[in-house]
Structures are given as structure tokens and as C-alpha cells.
Amino acid sequence: MNDSTLRIVWIYPDLLSTYGDRGNLLILAHRAAARGIPVETYEVRSDMQMPTTADIYLIGGGEDGPQSLASQRLITDGGLHRAVNQGAAVLAICAGYQLFGHSFFAKGTKCAGLGLLDITSDRGESRAVGELRGDIDPRLGLPPLTGFENHGGRTHLGQHAAPLARVTGGVGNDGHTEGAWAGKIIGTYSHGPALARNPAIADLLLRWATGADRLAPLDDSWPERLRGERFAATTPA
Numbered sequence: 001m002n003d004s005t006l007r008i009v010w011i012y013p014d015l016l017s018t019y020g021d022r023g024n025l026l027i028l029a030h031r032a033a034a035r036g037i038p039v040e041t042y043e044v045r046s047d048m049q050m051p052t053t054a055d056i057y058l059i060g061g062g063e064d065g066p067q068s069l070a071s072q073r074l075i076t077d078g079g080l081h082r083a084v085n086q087g088a089a090v091l092a093i094c095a096g097y098q099l100f101g102h103s104f105f106a107k108g109t110k111c112a113g114l115g116l117l118d119i120t121s122d123r124g125e126s127r128a129v130g131e132l133r134g135d136i137d138p139r140l141g142l143p144p145l146t147g148f149e150n151h152g153g154r155t156h157l158g159q160h161a162a163p164l165a166r167v168t169g170g171v172g173n174d175g176h177t178e179g180a181w182a183g184k185i186i187g188t189y190s191h192g193p194a195l196a197r198n199p200a201i202a203d204l205l206l207r208w209a210t211g212a213d214r215l216a217p218l219d220d221s222w223p224e225r226l227r228g229e230r231f232a233a234t235t236p237a
């Protein structure tokens, strides 16, 4: 490894990997390597200490029990807090997104989150399951979000977090906004390997992590086809 090596950590695959979240790690590593950026990936299980000097941290979705365990363990470990305070980039999905906030509900109990995003989550009246679409905050300069959501919680943003997107289909945080971002942290209800449908978010994380203004374009004809299919399937007539 040398100093220009991009280090990507996948947080607690033993707890939060219910929905194929490994895909985000593979996609980021692939898109970095395709630009000639040396990359190393680390899968950090919940019985391991969290490294503090990686460039990108990924945390996935999961059921209530593993979600609350992961939150407790990360609070006790403290390493993720240090990494974020040192400027690491983060992609937090669903359960991982909720636990980045101040609090969330799991198995009917209010649980402490990491407090790294100014959000709180509570219980929704019904489970939000289905396609999710939204127009991403124009400041991020990205094409629309497409994904699949499956969560019981609803999320409320404080003044230090901005919505990732305005919902155009599905529920997201509350039927109006979807996800949140602040600094180099992105949280979303778009499930599992969300970067497969949203390669522009992968490239944003890579730009944040490397400081590059732009990255060489890649052949994204397959993800573009997938995006086109999903938008066509979910756009109201």
C-alpha cells in the first residue's frame, strides 16, 4: 500500500448485510481501479476494532436486532466517530442510515444512534416497501435517485442535515424527502447495492475521498439501461 491507496471499509458485514450490500463495496472498488486509483477493501466484522484512517466507510441495511447491536458496538468502539471527524466519506443505507442519526426504533424500543447525522427516526404506521425515486439535491449535481426501499421507520431531519432527494415516487424519509447528506456523509433508504442503480453517487464518494474534481468517464451503458427500465416501470402514466 502507498499513500495514494484508497481504503474502503465495509462496516459489520456480519450484522448489516441483509440485502446484498457487498455490491456497494465491489462497485466502488471497481470504479476506482478502472480510473487507475489503487484501492484496498476491508471487511470489518463486529468483533473487530474499527479502523480510523480509511477513506470511505460503507454501512448497510438490516433487521432491527442486528441494527441495535451494530449501533451499540459502534458507539462503544468510537473508531467510526474519529474517522468521520477526520473527514472520511460515508455511504449509509437504510438501517445504517437510521443508526447514523441521534436515535431510531428497533423492536419497539428507542435506541441511541451515533449522532453523526442530524436525523432521528421513529416508527411508521406501515412498512414502506417498493420502488423509490427522487430528484437529488441540485447542489450535488447528480442525476435522479432510483432504488428499492423496505423499512418500517420514518426519518426526520434536523437543521444540520439536508435531504438527499425530493421524493418523486415511494416514501423515503416521510413521503416528501428521501435520505440525508451533510459534509461527506450520504444516507439513503435506497436499498442494498444502491450504487448499482446510482453509479453517479459512487463517483461522488470517490471524488470526495480522493479530492479529484472530476473522474474519467466509464462505460455505464448497463447501469443506464437498468436505470431506464426502472424509471419507465415507475413513472406514473
Ligand code: GLN
Pocket (backbone or CB within 6 Å): 060, 061, 062, 063, 064, 067, 093, 094, 095, 096, 098, 150, 151, 152, 153, 154
Ligand atoms: N430496521 C429498520 C426499519 O425497518 C431498517 C430496515 C432496513 O435496513 N431495511 O426501519
